Amino acid sequence: MTSLDVPDITTPIHDRHTGSLLRAMLVDPRAWAGAVAVVAVVVVTLLGPLIAPTPPGEFVARAYAAPAPGLPLGADNLGRDVLSRVLVGGGAFLVEGLIAAALGIGVGVVLGMLIGISGRRTAGFLLFLSDSVMVIPQILLVLIILAAFGANPVTLTVSVALAQIAYTARVVNAATQGVVTEDYFRAARASGAGRAGLLFREVLPNIIGVVLVEFGVRLSVCFVALASLSYLGFSSGAVSWGAMIHENQGGITLQPLAVFAPVIMIAVFLLGMNLVRDALARAVAGRSAR
Amino acid sequence: MSGRMGGGFARDLTITVGRHGSVVLDGTGIEIAPGQVVGLAGETGSGKSTLGLAMLGHLGPGLIAQSGIAVVAGRPILDAHSPVDPARLRDERGRTVSYVPQDPGSALNPGIRVGVSFAEVLRAHGVADAEARCAELFGAVGLRAEGQFARRYPHELSGGQQQRVAIAIAFALDPALVVMDEPTTGLDVTTKHRVVELVRRLASERDAGVLFISHDLQLLLGLTDRIAVMHGGAIVEEGRPDALLTSATHPYTRKLIGSLPSASARPERPDLESAPAVLEVSAVSARHRRVEVTHEVSFSVPRGGCLAIVGESGSGKTTTARAIAGLHADFGGAVRLHGVDLAHDVSARTQAQRRDIQYVFQNPWGSLNPRRRIGASIAIVARRLRGLGRAEAEEAAVRALEAVGLRADHAVALPQRLSGGQRQRAALARALVARPEVLVCDEITSSLDLSVQAEVVALLSNLQEEFGMAMVFITHDLALASEVAGQTVVLKDGFVVEQGLTSAVLARPSHPYTAQLVAAASASYRSAP
Numbered sequence: 001m002t003s004l005d006v007p008d009i010t011t012p013i014h015d016r017h018t019g020s021l022l023r024a025m026l027v028d029p030r031a032w033a034g035a036v037a038v039v040a041v042v043v044v045t046l047l048g049p050l051i052a053p054t055p056p057g058e059f060v061a062r063a064y065a066a067p068a069p070g071l072p073l074g075a076d077n078l079g080r081d082v083l084s085r086v087l088v089g090g091g092a093f094l095v096e097g098l099i100a101a102a103l104g105i106g107v108g109v110v111l112g113m114l115i116g117i118s119g120r121r122t123a124g125f126l127l128f129l130s131d132s133v134m135v136i137p138q139i140l141l142v143l144i145i146l147a148a149f150g151a152n153p154v155t156l157t158v159s160v161a162l163a164q165i166a167y168t169a170r171v172v173n174a175a176t177q178g179v180v181t182e183d184y185f186r187a188a189r190a191s192g193a194g195r196a197g198l199l200f201r202e203v204l205p206n207i208i209g210v211v212l213v214e215f216g217v218r219l220s221v222c223f224v225a226l227a228s229l230s231y232l233g234f235s236s237g238a239v240s241w242g243a244m245i246h247e248n249q250g251g252i253t254l255q256p257l258a259v260f261a262p263v264i265m266i267a268v269f270l271l272g273m274n275l276v277r278d279a280l281a282r283a284v285a286g287r288s289a290r
Numbered sequence: 291m292s293g294r295m296g297g298g299f300a301r302d303l304t305i306t307v308g309r310h311g312s313v314v315l316d317g318t319g320i321e322i323a324p325g326q327v328v329g330l331a332g333e334t335g336s337g338k339s340t341l342g343l344a345m346l347g348h349l350g351p352g353l354i355a356q357s358g359i360a361v362v363a364g365r366p367i368l369d370a371h372s373p374v375d376p377a378r379l380r381d382e383r384g385r386t387v388s389y390v391p392q393d394p395g396s397a398l399n400p401g402i403r404v405g406v407s408f409a410e411v412l413r414a415h416g417v418a419d420a421e422a423r424c425a426e427l428f429g430a431v432g433l434r435a436e437g438q439f440a441r442r443y444p445h446e447l448s449g450g451q452q453q454r455v456a457i458a459i460a461f462a463l464d465p466a467l468v469v470m471d472e473p474t475t476g477l478d479v480t481t482k483h484r485v486v487e488l489v490r491r492l493a494s495e496r497d498a499g500v501l502f503i504s505h506d507l508q509l510l511l512g513l514t515d516r517i518a519v520m521h522g523g524a525i526v527e528e529g530r531p532d533a534l535l536t537s538a539t540h541p542y543t544r545k546l547i548g549s550l551p552s553a554s555a556r557p558e559r560p561d562l563e564s565a566p567a568v569l570e571v572s573a574v575s576a577r578h579r580r581v582e583v584t585h586e587v588s589f590s591v592p593r594g595g596c597l598a599i600v601g602e603s604g605s606g607k608t609t610t611a612r613a614i615a616g617l618h619a620d621f622g623g624a625v626r627l628h629g630v631d632l633a634h635d636v637s638a639r640t641q642a643q644r645r646d647i648q649y650v651f652q653n654p655w656g657s658l659n660p661r662r663r664i665g666a667s668i669a670i671v672a673r674r675l676r677g678l679g680r681a682e683a684e685e686a687a688v689r690a691l692e693a694v695g696l697r698a699d700h701a702v703a704l705p706q707r708l709s710g711g712q713r714q715r716a717a718l719a720r721a722l723v724a725r726p727e728v729l730v731c732d733e734i735t736s737s738l739d740l741s742v743q744a745e746v747v748a749l750l751s752n753l754q755e756e757f758g759m760a761m762v763f764i765t766h767d768l769a770l771a772s773e774v775a776g777q778t779v780v781l782k783d784g785f786v787v788e789q790g791l792t793s794a795v796l797a798r799p800s801h802p803y804t805a806q807l808v809a810a811a812s813a814s815y816r817s818a819p
Binding site: 190 | 671
């Protein structure tokens with residue numbers, strides 16, 4: 001054998017990619033910005049009830065009072081302290097949104113991958129079913145479920161999650177198609193890999209970028225859905241960012257902060273989550289590009 | 291020279307990545323006289339495409355010309371010291387120097403009829419009478435110019451026809467120099483042969499210089515007037531094809547020549563060919579969406595023997611191979627292993643049956659999971675098919691890597707860290723770790739450089755002997771088949787047109803198609819005037 005036979009014979013191959021996901025994210029300023037935003041909102045939500053200046057239900061001023069000393073964000077439609085309500089109203093809202101997104105994504109990803117690897121006839125039938133669900137407007141679908149079972153934290157979360165499944169499954173199915181036509185997928189089938197092996201060892205690692213992007217999208221959609229539902233009067237807790245938007249919309253010209261304060265909190269959280277998610281997607285892509 | 295200055299040359303070209311980066315071209319030069327076809331051979335990454343593009347005055351992104359000059363038709367088109375005016379460059383491209391890319395499918399705009407594509411080039415250079423030119427050149431490349439042909443879209447043409455259109459466009463304005471970058475790579479043997487003939491004829495008829503870039507030395511030997519061999523960014527050897535064959539001095543050139551497949555059958559082993567059949571393929575008619583693509587294909591492979599399936603693209607070779615491996619389940623007929631009928635779909639076969647038939651895919655870029663380390667991809671097969679524990683499987687993976695000429699530390703690499711040849715070795719290791727009875731190799735060398743291809747073929751023959759496997763070797767290259775296989779089956783349009791001992795098929799082809807293949811294999815090897 002001459003030196004041409006196996007190129008690169010002297011360069012040892014290092015195990016370079018262990019831990020590089022975290023490392024790649026640590027040097028990414030956008031990941032930091034996103035993490036700071038998310039952590040800030042979460043800290044406010046966790047500590048808020050402890051540091052709220054007044055109980056969220058207490059009347060402290062006249063309705064839609066403008067910000068004043070001792071009342072930094074003004075008062076809401078019933079003369080309650082907006083700051084206190086923002087500090088208290090995040091917990092349930094964030095938890096419901098996150099669980100709904102995680103649940104919807106989780107089921108949608110597995111379903112989408114299953115459709116992707118099943119035979120043409122089964123896949124056609126399942127896609128027809130999911131398309132039939134998709135033609136019903138999401139909010140209508142949720143309202144039907146809530147009307148049937150009543151609005152409580154569980155039905156809210158589950159119904160919002162259910163509304164995401166068909167969309168996620170569609171996207172994940174399309175991404176899965178790109179994997180099942182690859183030879184490494186055929187190789188895995190030929191080596192007798194079971195269904196779980198195919199899904200979680202061959203497909204999922206190769207579509208993780210798509211799943212992450214989809215998670216970001218679905219997270220935003222879930223929060224918007226929850227906020228819209230609060231706006232329509234379906235909300236689980238008495239104090240919630242979503243409900244605040246609904247309650248104070250009548251006074252948006254008099255006291256805009258009563259609406260904008262919860263909106264800003266939701267927006268900062270979603271932007272932060274999306275920055276972190278993008279950084280993660282970049283790190284994953286960079287790992288396989290190396 | 292007839293009236294105009296034809297051809298082109300490059301001198302002292304040094305091109306680097308960035309100002310201080312690695313050297314792509316190392317002070318090299320080349321000369322192409324009018325009417326001559328000059329071949330540029332070399333492996334992937336040797337700088338041959340960079341040199342070809344430099345003849346068009348084009349530098350890839352991030353590349354910088356440090357020194358040297360490229361001249362076409364007497365005018366500089368790339369000059370390291372005084373930049374060429376972009377407007378003039380635009381006018382020169384297409385008029386005096388033109389380009390035929392590797393993949394004609396992506397070079398032609400899919401939304402535009404090919405006749406319009408052709409006319410656009412003429413219009414860009416202010417030539418009015420596009421229709422007559424189109425008729426003339428489409429005729430010259432053997433396409434029907436009149437009527438419907440020019441009105442077709444690229445997707446309505448075969449790969450060979452697309453490449454002819456691209457060549458017609460390149461010759462449209464009687465350029466002094468045409469640069470062709472691997473223009474025949476995607477074509478099957480017979481089409482390749484016709485395109486090569488066409489290039490020769492056009493070059494001498496139209497008095498244009500042609501720089502023909504290819505890693506296929508065999509092809510260049512038959513086509514060109516001169517061959518330049520590139521290695522590591524410099525031309526290391528240059529000469530007439532026959533001179534190069536007999537008296538090459540540079541070790542890389544000699545290695546290239548040494549790895550040419552020769553159309554002589556390997557020593558026959560009659561003991562093998564009469565051994566009991568391990569694999570039988572019996573009247574397999576495979577379907578793609580109800581369309582039958584193979585028609586009652588039958589053959590058997592003796593224990594430890596090797597059978598080649600030869601045919602051009604679309605002949606049903608891969609489909610037959612996949613039916614054997616259970617990856618294409620929609621077929622009639624039977625595949626038998628040790629006389630036992632196998633289920634059509636691989637998921638319905640027993641674990642032992644899956645282990646006994648292993649498949650190596652054509653494209654090493656797609657056959658390894660890009661998110662999993664090489665070692666894990668191999669070990670997972672050992673665990674599934676041989677029931678080994680985690681530690682044993684990892685050990686088996688390392689041994690398999692070593693058996694195919696890789697090292698233990700390749701196990702921790704992700705596939706993208708390896709070259710094409712290394713990946714194909716890794717894919718081979720994954721198949722070997724199962725200790726199969728039958729190894730199905732689907733064009734496993736077609737995406738590799740010639741010298742790497744020779745290594746992989748040699749490796750395969752050794753491994754086959756060492757492990758006592760039977761092998762089904764699929765290829766479009768009859769010469770290659772003769773190196774590895776004792777028996778050959780020739781497929782055409784899904785029919786078996788020839789079947790028997792490889793030596794007999796080569797020496798006395800009974801079907802006209804086989805005769806054509808044999809002729810093409812030896813013609814492209816040695817047909818320079």
